[in-house]
Amino acid sequence: xxxxxxxxxxxxxxxxxxxxxxxxxxxxxxxxxxxxxxxxxxxxxxxxxxxxxxxxxxxxxxxxxxxxxxxxxxxxxxxxxxxxxxxxxxxxxxxxxxxxxxxxxxxxxxxxxxxxxxxxxxxxxxxxxxxxxxxxxxxxxxxxxxxxxxxxxxxxxxxxxxxxxxxxxxxxxxxxxxxxxxxxxxxxx
Numbered sequence: 001x002x003x004x005x006x007x008x009x010x011x012x013x014x015x016x017x018x019x020x021x022x023x024x025x026x027x028x029x030x031x032x033x034x035x036x037x038x039x040x041x042x043x044x045x046x047x048x049x050x051x052x053x054x055x056x057x058x059x060x061x062x063x064x065x066x067x068x069x070x071x072x073x074x075x076x077x078x079x080x081x082x083x084x085x086x087x088x089x090x091x092x093x094x095x096x097x098x099x100x101x102x103x104x105x106x107x108x109x110x111x112x113x114x115x116x117x118x119x120x121x122x123x124x125x126x127x128x129x130x131x132x133x134x135x136x137x138x139x140x141x142x143x144x145x146x147x148x149x150x151x152x153x154x155x156x157x158x159x160x161x162x163x164x165x166x167x168x169x170x171x172x173x174x175x176x177x178x179x180x181x182x183x184x185x186x187x188x189x
Contacts, residue, residue, distance in 0.1 A: 001034055001035055002034065002035050002036045002038070003034055003037050004040065005038070005040070006040050006041075007041040008041075017087055018086055018087060020060075020061040020085065021085035022060070023058065026058055026060070027057070029054065029056055031053070032053070032054045032055070033054075034052040035051070036049070037052055048072075049070045049071065050072075052069070052070045053068070054068045054069070054070075061084055061086045062084050062085075063082065063085060065079065065083070068080065072097070075098060075099035075102075076099070079093050079094065079095035080094055088113045088114050089112055090111070090112040091110070091111070091116075092109070093108065093109050094107070094108045095109075103124025104123050105120055105122050106121045107119065107121070113136045113137045114135060114138075115133055115135050116136065119131050126149065126153050127149070127150040128147055128150055129150060132145035132172075142174070142175045143172060143173065143174065143175065143179070144173050145172045148169045149167070149169065153185070167185060168183070168184070168185035170183035
């Protein structure tokens with residue numbers, strides 16, 4: 001089964017503003033499945049997730065997700081949290097994503113589709129933390145992120161003679177048109 005949600009097109013920059021979802025009962029699904037979840041605005045696909053397996057309860061317009069497994073952006077996602085099906089989808093979620101060839105990512109997001117606060121940790125050989133905000137409904141997907149290494153970063157090739165970056169941090173600000181980055185680090189040599 002597929003679930004497609006059509007968001008109304010607006011002639012201007014009017015933000016997404018969903019009416020609250022209301023049902024005459026509060027379903028509780030111990031084990032549900034969807035082949036795909038797609039959100040569209042007109043012909044534009046805003047979001048797609050596939051192979052969803054979930055346990056969730058709908059209480060009024062709030063969905064309490066106790067477990068969600070899905071395929072999203074070629075990654076396997078495992079999540080839990082709350083999403084309100086109203087206004088700009090206020091939410092609070094924790095998740096873990098894995099993708100072949102990349103280190104796993106653990107994250108929590110809070111806010112709504114106007115502005116999401118993000119706290120994430122990337123594991124692996126060069127573990128780091130990312131905090132900041134993303135504006136999914138903003139023009140060109142604005143981001144304002146801070147990055148901080150959790151362990152010394154070994155320098156590759158001939159640069160290894162200088163040791164490792166003992167304290168590395170940086171910022172990324174911008175949108176899909178361009179991002180400015182500031183990165184700083186001290187070597188341990």
